[in-house]
Amino acid sequence: MKFFKPANLNDFFEITAKIKKNIYFLAGGTDINVQIKNNLLSEANIIFINNLPELKGIYQENDQIVFGALTTFRELINSSLVKKHLPLLSDNLQNFASPLIQTSATIGGNIANGSPTADIMPLLMILDANLIIAGKAGSHQININDFYHGYKQNKLNKGEVIKEIRINRDALTDVSTFYQKVGARKTLTIAKVTLAGLMKITHGKIEQINLAVGSLNEYARRLPQLEAYLTGKTKQQINLEKLKTILAKEITPISDLRSEKEYRFSVCLNLIRTFVE
Amino acid sequence: MEIKFILNKKAVTIDVDPMKRLLDVLRENFGLMGSKEGCGEGECGTCTVLLDGKPITSCITNAIHAEGKEVLTVEGIALEEDGKLLIECFDETNAVQCGFCFPGFLVSSYYYLQTDGDEDLEKIKTALSGNICRCTGYQKIFDSVLLACKRK
Numbered sequence: 001m002k003f004f005k006p007a008n009l010n011d012f013f014e015i016t017a018k019i020k021k022n023i024y025f026l027a028g029g030t031d032i033n034v035q036i037k038n039n040l041l042s043e044a045n046i047i048f049i050n051n052l053p054e055l056k057g058i059y060q061e062n063d064q065i066v067f068g069a070l071t072t073f074r075e076l077i078n079s080s081l082v083k084k085h086l087p088l089l090s091d092n093l094q095n096f097a098s099p100l101i102q103t104s105a106t107i108g109g110n111i112a113n114g115s116p117t118a119d120i121m122p123l124l125m126i127l128d129a130n131l132i133i134a135g136k137a138g139s140h141q142i143n144i145n146d147f148y149h150g151y152k153q154n155k156l157n158k159g160e161v162i163k164e165i166r167i168n169r170d171a172l173t174d175v176s177t178f179y180q181k182v183g184a185r186k187t188l189t190i191a192k193v194t195l196a197g198l199m200k201i202t203h204g205k206i207e208q209i210n211l212a213v214g215s216l217n218e219y220a221r222r223l224p225q226l227e228a229y230l231t232g233k234t235k236q237q238i239n240l241e242k243l244k245t246i247l248a249k250e251i252t253p254i255s256d257l258r259s260e261k262e263y264r265f266s267v268c269l270n271l272i273r274t275f276v277e
Numbered sequence: 278m279e280i281k282f283i284l285n286k287k288a289v290t291i292d293v294d295p296m297k298r299l300l301d302v303l304r305e306n307f308g309l310m311g312s313k314e315g316c317g318e319g320e321c322g323t324c325t326v327l328l329d330g331k332p333i334t335s336c337i338t339n340a341i342h343a344e345g346k347e348v349l350t351v352e353g354i355a356l357e358e359d360g361k362l363l364i365e366c367f368d369e370t371n372a373v374q375c376g377f378c379f380p381g382f383l384v385s386s387y388y389y390l391q392t393d394g395d396e397d398l399e400k401i402k403t404a405l406s407g408n409i410c411r412c413t414g415y416q417k418i419f420d421s422v423l424l425a426c427k428r429k
Contacts, residue, residue, distance in 0.1 A: 003278070003295050005341070026296075026339070033298070033337035034318045046296060048341055074331065098407030099385070101319055103331045104338060187406040188320055 001041065005048045009163075012052060013136040016159040019045045025161065026050065027070055028104035030097070031113045054134070055108065055163055058082065067165040069108025073097070073120075076107060085169045088198075089123055092179040096120070098187045108162045111144070114152045114219060119181055121220035122196035125212035127171045134163040141166075148219040175200045175208075178275040182267055184258070191215045192259040195271040204234050206276070216251040216268060223250045226272070235277055244269060282343040285309075285353030295341035300324045302340050303350055311351035311380045315409075322408035325381035326350045332388045332407070351380040359390045363425050370421040374412035381408045386422045396426040 004019075006012035016023060024044045026032055035041050049055065049070070056068040058079045065085055067076065073096050076082055082090045096102060096119045110118050111131065121144075129144045136159055144165075147154050156162070178197035183189030194214035200207045209230050214220040226246050230238065253264035278295045281288065284307065291306050303309045303326070312335055315321035319337040326335045327349040328342065354360035363386050366372075373379050382405060389404040401422050410418060 001296060003341075005295070026341075029339055029342060030319055030334075030337050033339065036296070037317055048295070050342065094403075095406075098320075098322070099404060100322055100325055100332050100334045100407035103328070103333045104342075187403075188409075 001036075001043075002045045003048065004045065006052065009052055009054045009134060009161075012047070012049065012161065013159060015047060017136065021045075023047060023158065025109075025112065027106045027109045028072065030101050030105045031109065049161065052161075055161070060085075060169060063169045064166045065169050067107055067167075069106065069111075069162045069164055071107050071165075073102040073105050073107070073110075074099075077102065086127070086167060086172060088127070088172055088177050088179065089120075092123060092181075093120060095181070095187050107165060111147070111165070112154065112156065112162055114148055114154050116151065116217060116219050117191045117194070117215045118220060119191060119194065119214070122194050122212035122214045123179060124165070124167075125220060125222050126177075126196045126198040126210040127167050128210070130166045131162050132164045132166060133160050135160040139163060145222050148221075151218040153219075172198075178271075180271050180274075181214075182271075190258060193253075193264050193267045193271065194220075195268060195275070197272075197275045199276070206230050206233055209276070211272065211275075213251060213268060216253045216264060218252075221250075223247070225250055230276060238276060240273075243272065247272070278341075280340055280344045282345060283347040285348070285350060285356075291340075293340050295339060295344075297340045298336055299326070299328075299338040299340055299343055299348070300335040302343070303335065303348075309350050309352050311355075313377055313380060315377065315381075320409070321378070321381070322385065323378045323381040325384040325408065327354075327384060327388060330388075330391075332385050334407070349384075351383050354384060354387045357387070359387055359425075359429070362428060363387060363390065363421070366421040366425040366428070367418075370417050370424060372414060372417040372421040374410075374414045378408060378410045378412075382410070382418055386418075386425070389422065390425055390429060394426050394429055396423055398423065401426075 004015045022044050026046050026048045027050050055070040077090050124144045130141050175198050181191045182193045196212045198210040211223045253261040255261045281290045313323040315323040317336050319334040324336040329346045385405050
C-alpha cells in the first residue's frame with residue numbers, strides 16, 4: 001500500500017496523473033478501512049483527499065444548495081441551510097449508519113462507493129442532484145441519475161474526483177414527499193428496501209412524480225416507467241395490477257441474508273401505494 | 278510519516294504509517310488500552326474516541342485522520358468532571374456487566390452530557406445507538422446516563 005496526501009486539487013491532479021492503476025481515495029475512511037481489514041487493498045495507491053479545501057463546505061449559490069463532497073453526514077444533518085431548504089435530507093438521514101459513523105462518513109464517499117443500499121441515494125435521485133466532477137482538464141456536471149451503470153460502477157474516469165453535489169434550493173416547494181427505509185433495526189442497519197418519493201398534485205391529478213428505490217437493483221435508481229404511468233392520473237385512476245406489472249419490470253430484487261425477494265417486492269409495492277393512494 | 282496531534286490534552290508527535298488504524302496507534306504507540314476492538318468494522322462502538330470533540334469509531338479511522346486534531350480517549354475523559362460523574366453513575370446503577378463495551382459507552386455518554394445533557398430517554402437512546410452491548414444491559418446504561426444528566 002502506498003500513500004499520497006495532496007494539499008489541494010492541482011496537487012491531486014498531478015499525483016493521480018503519475019499513478020497508473022489501483023487508485024483508491026481515502027476521505028472519512030468508513031468503507032475503505034473495512035476493505036483494508038479484509039486484505040482487499042494490499043496493492044492500493046491510497047490518496048488521502050480529506051484535506052482538499054475545494055471539496056469542503058455547505059453553501060448557497062444562486063438557487064442551488066452546494067455540498068462539498070467532503071461534507072460529513074453529521075454536517076449535513078446539522079446544517080441550518082439544509083434544515084431550511086432541504087429538510088427531506090436532514091429529517092431522514094438522522095438514522096444513517098450510527099452517530100459515530102455520521103461524524104466521519106462523507107456524502108462524496110457514499111456516492112463514489114455506490115452501494116445499492118446507500119440510504120442517501122434515493123433521496124438525491126428524486127431531488128435530481130447534480131454532481132460536479134473535477135478533472136485536470138476542468139469540471140463537468142453529471143446528474144446522479146446518470147452516474148451509475150452497474151454494481152458499484154460509476155462514470156468517474158481516472159484522475160477525476162467528485163467535487164461537489166448541487167441541489168435546486170426550491171426542489172421541495174409545493175410538493176409532498178415520502179421516505180421510508182426498511183431495516184431490521186433503527187440504526188446500524190443495512191436497508192432491505194428504501195423508497196423515496198416526491199409528488200406534485202394539481203386539481204386532484206398527479207402533475208409530477210419522482211420515485212427512487214434502493215436495495216432492489218444492482219444500483220439505486222429512479223422508476224421512470226412507473227413515474228410515466230402515474231403522471232396525469234387521479235388516485236382513483238391508479239390500477240393496482242398495472243402498478244404491479246410495471247414495478248416488476250423496473251426492480252429486480254434478490255434474496256440474500258437480509259430478506260427474500262418476494263418480501264422486498266411486496267414491501268416496495270406497499271410503500272409506493274402508501275405514498276400515492 | 279511524522280504525525281502531530283493533541284492526545285488527551287498533550288501535544289504528541291509520532292512517526293507512524295499514516296494508514297495505521299487510530300485504534301492501534303492509541304493502544305500500541307501510546308499504551309492506551311481503554312479503547313477496545315470489537316467488530317473492527319465500525320459497527321459496535323467499543324473503540325469510540327472523540328476526534329475534535331466528536332465521537333468516531335477509531336477502528337475505521339487512520340492515523341492520518343488525527344493529524345493536527347485533538348483526540349480524547351476514555352482515559353482522558355475519566356479525568357474530566359463529566360467523566361468522573363458518569364463513572365460514578367455507571368457504578369451506582371451497576372450498569373457494567375462484562376465491561377467490554379463500557380469504554381465506548383462512556384465516550385458516547387460523555388459527548389451527550391457535554392453537547393446536550395437533557396434528561397430525555399429517547400435522546401439518550403439515539404446518542405448511544407452507535408454502541409452495542411452484547412450483554413444487552415441497555416436499560417441500566419440508559420438509567421446511568423439519565424442519573425448523570427440529573428446530577429449535572
